[in-house]
Amino acid sequence: MGEFDLIARYFTRPARRNPLGVGDDCALLQPAPGMQLAVSTDLLVEGRHFLPTVDPRSLGHKSLAVNLSDLAACAAQPLAFTLALALPRVDEAWLAAFSEGLFALADAHDCELVGGDTTAGPLTIGITVFGEVPAGQALLRSGARAGDALWVSGTLGDARLALEALRGTIALPPDVLAVARDRLDRPTPRVELGLALRGIASSAIDISDGLLGDVAHVLERSGVGAIVDAECAPQLLAALRTGLQLPIERVQECVFAGGDDYELAFTAAPGRTAEVLAAAQQARGPVTRIGTITAEPGLRVRDAQGRTLAQEFAGFDHFRA
Template sequence: MSSEFDLIRQYFSRPAPDAILGAGDDCALLQVTPGMLLAVSTDTLVAGVHFFPDADPALLGWKSLAVNLSDLAAMGATPRWATLAITLPEVDDEWLAAYADGLYRCAAQHHISLVGGDTTRGALCMTLTVMGEVPPGAALRRDGAQAGDTVWVSGCLGDAAFALAAIQGHLNLSDTDFATLSTRLHAPVPRVALGLALRQIASSAIDLSDGLLADLGHILERSQVGAELDYTQLPVSELVHDLAAHPAFDRCVLAGGDDYELCFTAPADKQDAITAIGASLGLRLTAIGQISAEAGLRVTDGDGLAIALDSVGYDHFAS
């Protein structure tokens, strides 16, 4: 039977060229680029809470790192290193090989090295800590939004939430449509390049993990401002647009989790620069509202009338 150290050597000890010393010792040894700040974020994914226990392990490996990289993207940080603490109910070599391949595929795409972690026996879950670098004064934070700033969002909203609704039996989709939407749920794309491009342009930023309203709300709270969003400007994919009559449409688009897009604010005079960034990255960037001095978050329809909101997003400890 494989020991803890056998598992680490076999699945999670690939070369880490950016580390002085990677996995295999009591600690990793890392050299931060002189003059740079270290950005650090940790996320835990738990079976039955963040993913289904029978999830494809290769996609789970990708997603478990990608959602952490999304946090670095929201800070405008360049990914450098990651650690993984994984708890397993049993040793399943086929599952571990697929999970590791998915994780390392995401790591290779974003030039981040796995440099250590831990393995434990218990209910399936994984905790990743990611580290990135950002120049002093260049980090995108939640507390910089100012009255008059424009609110922007990358990509499209609601795809992942509708995929989850289909898995839970609340929505019938064709196999083709489900495959398209479920890719957004199971294999999110962290907007690292966008975060880097928004340095010195965005006044604040956050990644959308718990839903637009909830996550934008964190910016408003930290910045001590409010916002008004134009419902008609919210970007949705063609598939989600076709589901506009579904009772869950507003909840999925406004409060659905797992988008992993960036929501950010910027002075109004940065519009041309942001449009150019979107064009250079081939990424849809949409202005959806404005920051106001008055506290609170308001969503209006095409006639400027407020829309009643019955949900703002996911909360692990909400009753």
């Protein structure tokens, strides 16, 4: 099968937003009046971002989910995406499953594939996603203010727990591993929550490289600090709800520095708590307050007695890992 046959069979669909479909040199997108385009790109490399044993349907889902998560953090509505795909060989069963997972998530968010490229090479997936947000209303990393509450969506750390189990550094019961691996392989982009937080949250970021590492980006851009409640860690690791017993140090490592969660960390003025909870209810997902933004720079994790934890929880760095 040649390149153009591959594209026609697995990635060509009726055009909607882009009148040219995927068969031209460029896609043509027109944002609605008064809207700004939000654009984000992510690259997934086999062995670096996903295991060779991952189910291709799940991989198709995750490839787009990590980009939709960026739109969610900016409170942008998904519109369209491009796909760049390097394949070591043409495997039609793999392509069918991958495209099925990809388009199932795309259809759920009315996000259209409008172009891309394919080539031979080590398995690598690059997606650029386009969204729209009313001009001046995007959530940014630079909006956190001293006194704001710090929140996170969903649960954290289960993806890291699954990765450690697959690496053989920890043993998990099969049922726990299945749930944790689903969080690793099929993250849920919090698009609905991001949209619901527009005009309520003061800043936001998606959690891809670890909670504290990503929150630190918000603090840097906003010129503030934060105190995070160490006691939130056991509440956020869903695997503990199965009765799994883990040392608290392992729990904190997974929750604070795990990565691959694709939840949202966001800030909001303390007087907007009721609105935050209403937004979470509208988006049908839980949120948890985990700390407070401070005028004093730096990120501190404190226990119930007010003591700062000495352990550092570094976020993932692609060039240091």
